[in-house]
Amino acid sequence: MAGGGGAPAESRVGQVVLPGDVLLLPAYDEQDTERLPLGTSAAPRGRLLCGPGLRRCAGGLLVTKCGLLRHRRAGDGAAAAGGAYWVDSQQKRYVPVKGDHVIGIVTGKVGDVFRLDVGGSEQASLSYLAFEGATKRNRPNVQVGDLIYGQFLVANKDMEPEMVCIDSSGRASGMGVIGQDGFLFKVSLGLIRKLLAPKCEIIQELSQLYPFELVLGMNGRIWVKAKTVQQTLIIVNILEACEYMTAEQRKQALAKLSGN
Amino acid sequence: MEVAEEAAGCSLRPFSCEQGLLSRPDGSATFVQGDTSVLAGLYGPAEVKGSRESPDGATVEVLLRPKVGLPGVAERSREQLLRRTFEAVLLGSLHPRTSITVVLQVLSDAGSLLACCLNAACMGLLDAGLPLSSLFCGVTCALDPHGDIILDPTARQEQEAHAVLTFAIDSAQRKVLATTTRGSCSAEEAGLPAPRPISGRGGVAAATRAGSGL
Numbered sequence: 001m002a003g004g005g006g007a008p009a010e011s012r013v014g015q016v017v018l019p020g021d022v023l024l025l026p027a028y029d030e031q032d033t034e035r036l037p038l039g040t041s042a043a044p045r046g047r048l049l050c051g052p053g054l055r056r057c058a059g060g061l062l063v064t065k066c067g068l069l070r071h072r073r074a075g076d077g078a079a080a081a082g083g084a085y086w087v088d089s090q091q092k093r094y095v096p097v098k099g100d101h102v103i104g105i106v107t108g109k110v111g112d113v114f115r116l117d118v119g120g121s122e123q124a125s126l127s128y129l130a131f132e133g134a135t136k137r138n139r140p141n142v143q144v145g146d147l148i149y150g151q152f153l154v155a156n157k158d159m160e161p162e163m164v165c166i167d168s169s170g171r172a173s174g175m176g177v178i179g180q181d182g183f184l185f186k187v188s189l190g191l192i193r194k195l196l197a198p199k200c201e202i203i204q205e206l207s208q209l210y211p212f213e214l215v216l217g218m219n220g221r222i223w224v225k226a227k228t229v230q231q232t233l234i235i236v237n238i239l240e241a242c243e244y245m246t247a248e249q250r251k252q253a254l255a256k257l258s259g260n
Numbered sequence: 261m262e263v264a265e266e267a268a269g270c271s272l273r274p275f276s277c278e279q280g281l282l283s284r285p286d287g288s289a290t291f292v293q294g295d296t297s298v299l300a301g302l303y304g305p306a307e308v309k310g311s312r313e314s315p316d317g318a319t320v321e322v323l324l325r326p327k328v329g330l331p332g333v334a335e336r337s338r339e340q341l342l343r344r345t346f347e348a349v350l351l352g353s354l355h356p357r358t359s360i361t362v363v364l365q366v367l368s369d370a371g372s373l374l375a376c377c378l379n380a381a382c383m384g385l386l387d388a389g390l391p392l393s394s395l396f397c398g399v400t401c402a403l404d405p406h407g408d409i410i411l412d413p414t415a416r417q418e419q420e421a422h423a424v425l426t427f428a429i430d431s432a433q434r435k436v437l438a439t440t441t442r443g444s445c446s447a448e449e450a451g452l453p454a455p456r457p458i459s460g461r462g463g464v465a466a467a468t469r470a471g472s473g474l
Contacts, residue, residue: 018386018395018431019386019391019392019393019394019395019431020392020393020394020395020430020431020432022432053391055351055391062393064351064391064392064393065389065390065391065392066386089389090389091286091287091388091389092286092287092388092389093286093303093304093305093306093388093389095305095355120305121304121305121306121307121308121355121357121358121359122307122357157354157355157356158356
């Protein structure tokens, strides 16, 4: 267990970090933080983003979750102090974050507001007007038990999370009530992030097997619908097993299935 | 793992740990020290009932289940000690009005049970992905009638010792988070008071060295 002084942040990128580790940031050169720089000689400093798993502390960043440390450079490579640091960690329990697209289950209607279970510590609220084309006279057809794909408008630790099914320009863009049939199941958050990465191999290989519809919620929930129940269940089993299978094992399993 | 040269008793039993073995809790871990093993299951941050919610931070609840029988007074007092240790390390202010539940099940008890509970809970907190300000470990010391310090004592050594101390030590600054004593011993033997920098003598020092090995 490494305690004591911290190590520079760049040297730990790609390594496992544990809670309690302190990552030192590159020191700002000669600038006295109390005074505003008047001259033009000061190089523009990038803004450093402190992502999930890290907290700002005296002297640098304090790691609060165990995982791999990642870094993304700022837009131009010249600003060495810019960019973002975060910790890639694994967990099963979801904590609502603003802007995340999630699948919620309607648990009740209270007045003009639906209550949704999103898997967090509190239920989220969804106004009936937050659907595309919804007005006071034209209400959306949402029943208790329906699945809703939406995004968080308000999600912080102090307030009840609030969801909407329209984006900032008022269009649905894929959000709303998820149709009939299909199968909803839960996986870990790390697998969802892997599946949502651009050009995910798992999704490409599966789509060559059978055609299917897929909705991925950042709260760990996945909804799948294929032509028959058996195909749906096969896809569900493969997605659940993907968490612990290597790429070769997955290719073998898919080759066996497409051979049948 | 560091082994102190001073006394033959200053070594730990072989220990092992497994994480993520239960499918329902958000985090789980089992910790085995010699023949003592404890299984920890964590749930959180989850919903909390109205009267128990706190607007400042998460409500931590600890349940310690003995191997046989119903939990009694001894379990309750250990639960309080564990709860205060976890609250010192968890960044509860990030999840106000939620509850974090730690369920510890004793699978077998062959000495150093409280230290094993602390270690299992720490590995479970890591598996659950809860925000922590540091890691922590638990170490038990026994002072035998000759005055020697035995670390990680077995049940037999605990019975023969005239004092058994358990320490919870954090990983960032090697400070003592919690301590509990059974029996009587002098302050020098225990290595207290803590504000003095941990020197080479005493139970706390041996426990800290063992803790850094863990």
